[in-house]
Amino acid sequence: MSRFDAFLSAQTDDALDTLAEFDREAALAAGIRPNHVNEWGLVHETYLGPTKWTAQQRRAVGLARASRMSIDQLAVIEKKLQSVKDPREKWELRFALLGVGGGYETVRRQANDAVRKEETAPRKQVRFSKSRKGRRTMTVTGEERDIADLENVLLRGVDTARPVSPQLLENFLRIMRGGGAGVPFAAPRPMVLVPMPAWTKILRGEGDDIVLGLTDATTMTGAEFLQQCAGAELELAAVHPQEGPVNLYRGERLANTKQRDLARVSAPVCPVPGCRHSADACEIHHITAWRHGGETNWDNLAPLCRYHNRVNDDDPGRAARGRIERVRGTPVWRSPRGYTVVNSYHRFGAVHSLFGDGAVESVPP
Numbered sequence: 001m002s003r004f005d006a007f008l009s010a011q012t013d014d015a016l017d018t019l020a021e022f023d024r025e026a027a028l029a030a031g032i033r034p035n036h037v038n039e040w041g042l043v044h045e046t047y048l049g050p051t052k053w054t055a056q057q058r059r060a061v062g063l064a065r066a067s068r069m070s071i072d073q074l075a076v077i078e079k080k081l082q083s084v085k086d087p088r089e090k091w092e093l094r095f096a097l098l099g100v101g102g103g104y105e106t107v108r109r110q111a112n113d114a115v116r117k118e119e120t121a122p123r124k125q126v127r128f129s130k131s132r133k134g135r136r137t138m139t140v141t142g143e144e145r146d147i148a149d150l151e152n153v154l155l156r157g158v159d160t161a162r163p164v165s166p167q168l169l170e171n172f173l174r175i176m177r178g179g180g181a182g183v184p185f186a187a188p189r190p191m192v193l194v195p196m197p198a199w200t201k202i203l204r205g206e207g208d209d210i211v212l213g214l215t216d217a218t219t220m221t222g223a224e225f226l227q228q229c230a231g232a233e234l235e236l237a238a239v240h241p242q243e244g245p246v247n248l249y250r251g252e253r254l255a256n257t258k259q260r261d262l263a264r265v266s267a268p269v270c271p272v273p274g275c276r277h278s279a280d281a282c283e284i285h286h287i288t289a290w291r292h293g294g295e296t297n298w299d300n301l302a303p304l305c306r307y308h309n310r311v312n313d314d315d316p317g318r319a320a321r322g323r324i325e326r327v328r329g330t331p332v333w334r335s336p337r338g339y340t341v342v343n344s345y346h347r348f349g350a351v352h353s354l355f356g357d358g359a360v361e362s363v364p365p
């Protein structure tokens with residue numbers, strides 16, 4: 001190995017070993033550019049420094065070693081992640097970014113994208129202004145589905161020949177004062193995933209401690225489920241212990257409703273690590289592409305958000321952005337380096353509900 005090769009592998013394959021005994025003062029005294037020293041410090045602190053997130057740190061170290069990313073790539077991820085406040089979210093984004101293949105620019109761009117998405121989501125809140133001439137303003141920022149439901153209700157019976165906004169207020173006040181029946185949920189309704197053993201417990205009225213996942217990435221207890229299911233507002237999806245969601249066949253290009261439903265049950269959120277798009281907001285993706293002979297069967301479908309559907313490596317030979325595969329009844333993301341990584345944002349997929357974590361974690365190619 002030439003000295004230059006050794007120099008390179010010290011910064012890539014052996015990146016974390018190289019930084020194990022990182023010493024800021026020594027590096028500065030040796031004439032290393034301060035920006036560089038700061039970046040090394042950032043990587044050292046994340047992967048090798050003291051933390052209360054030991055399990056996450058261990059996982060990140062494993063992913064970083066497997067990825068063989070350079071110190072510069074690890075550093076650019078950390079620099080971009082600095083604007084993410086929630087530590088749990090930060091780890092999830094880090095896991096996802098460590099699976100990104102390609103050169104420095106690719107990693108930098110993806111880190112940028114991931115963080116920008118965080119920054120632009122407005123905070124969910126209700127705000128009230130001070131009074132002006134006896135009037136006040138209220139602004140509500142919430143999930144788009146909730147706000148869309150409200151807008152739909154307020155628009156009912158509006159006379160478009162007159163200014164619309166004042167009529168929306170009239171309708172709003174009528175609902176607020178109890179003149180309406182409240183704001184109904186719009187179709188499609190989210191489905192509830194119920195593993196069969198839990199179902200009997202719930203029916204016996206012992207469901208208070210059982211947490212069920214919904215395909216809109218929310219949860220409810222078994223007890224709440226019983227109460228709300230009486231009105232038949234919610235759809236129930238029973239899950240078979242080995243087969244996953246129930247079987248269905250046939251080869252049309254576009255999935256039918258039942259098939260889409262089963263795909264949503266297998267993964268209630270987009271399976272790409274760090275992605276928080278619920279299955280209900282996802283497109284239905286062919287795991288083996290239609291043009292490669294993939295059929296429109298429940299076991300070849302997965303919910304994937306618009307963005308990840310577009311960047312998925314449909315051709316298994318290509319390994320740029322990773323691809324979705326099906327592992328033990330569950331759609332899982334496989335990184336360009338060949339590691340499966342579970343999206344832990346909402347762990348209520350059918351198989352997770354029944355078998356718990358680890359069923360599909362880090363399965364080799």
Ligand SMILES: [Zn+2]
Nearest residue numbers: 270275305308
């Ligand atoms: Zn996604």
